[in-house]
Amino acid sequence: SAVISQKPSRDICQRGTSLTIQCQVDSQVTMMFWYRQQPGQSLTLIATANQGSEATYESGFVIDKFPISRPNLTFSTLTVSNMSPEDSSIYLCSVGEWAGNTIYFGEGSWLTVV
Amino acid sequence: SQQGEEDPQALSIQEGENATMNCSYKTSINNLQWYRQNSGRGLVHLILIRSNEREKHSGRLRVTLDTSKKSSSLLITASRAADTASYFCATDDYGQNFVFGPGTRLSVLP
Numbered sequence: 674s675a676v677i678s679q680k681p682s683r684d685i686c687q688r689g690t691s692l693t694i695q696c697q698v699d700s701q702v703t704m705m706f707w708y709r710q711q712p713g714q715s716l717t718l719i720a721t722a723n724q725g726s727e728a729t730y731e732s733g734f735v736i737d738k739f740p741i742s743r744p745n746l747t748f749s750t751l752t753v754s755n756m757s758p759e760d761s762s763i764y765l766c767s768v769g770e771w772a773g774n775t776i777y778f779g780e781g782s783w784l785t786v787v
Numbered sequence: 788s789q790q791g792e793e794d795p796q797a798l799s800i801q802e803g804e805n806a807t808m809n810c811s812y813k814t815s816i817n818n819l820q821w822y823r824q825n826s827g828r829g830l831v832h833l834i835l836i837r838s839n840e841r842e843k844h845s846g847r848l849r850v851t852l853d854t855s856k857k858s859s860s861l862l863i864t865a866s867r868a869a870d871t872a873s874y875f876c877a878t879d880d881y882g883q884n885f886v887f888g889p890g891t892r893l894s895v896l897p
Binding site: 716765778780 | 807820822828830831835875877885889890
């Protein structure tokens with residue numbers, strides 16, 4: 674399985690600011706996803722990061738709030754913009770080789786907005 | 788839309804006992820996966836079972852899949868304190884959309 678590194682692992686952010694989370698994979702992967710996990714909740718897919726093109730967002734998530742980049746097959750970033758306390762969550766990067774196969778997760782980035 | 792639903796939401800057992808968690812889903816799936824999450828950490832993949840499989844084993848883990856009932860179970864045998872975590876099922880609907888259930892919080896008491 675791929676080794677996935679996320680930065681930062683934790684951060685405390687001021688309301689109204691933006692934070693960019695990085696996801697680095699040690700091998701080229703076809704699929705990269707970003708999930709959000711609110712406190713005590715399950716995972717919700719934010720978007721699929723597409724290499725060289727705009728990300729595909731799920732219902733309820735928009736590019737202005739969660740801009741995503743994926744310049745190559747091993748790296749992606751998720752920005753949480755204009756943060757509010759409701760954005761306090763764990764944000765998880767995940768990767769997969771092809772549709773219908775196992776997806777693997779990074780350790781997550783735990784953001785607290787104050 | 789919500790797909791997997793785990794049951795129970797929380798489970799507390801003694802070390803050495805077996806733990807069984809169930810997952811139900813609503814639509815046709817390609818495969819179903821189980822993950823473990825230790826508090827505040829990332830998800831660790833445990834096992835994948837495809838829609839044409841009925842049972843899989845991995846160490847102390849046993850997963851069953853009943854597509855007629857749209858349900859799966861995860862059995863952890865001879866549980867250990869280190870098994871304390873949240874367990875999630877995730878279904879794949881032949882696309883790239885993995886949908887996670889709400890999870891079961893397992894506590895294994897020494």
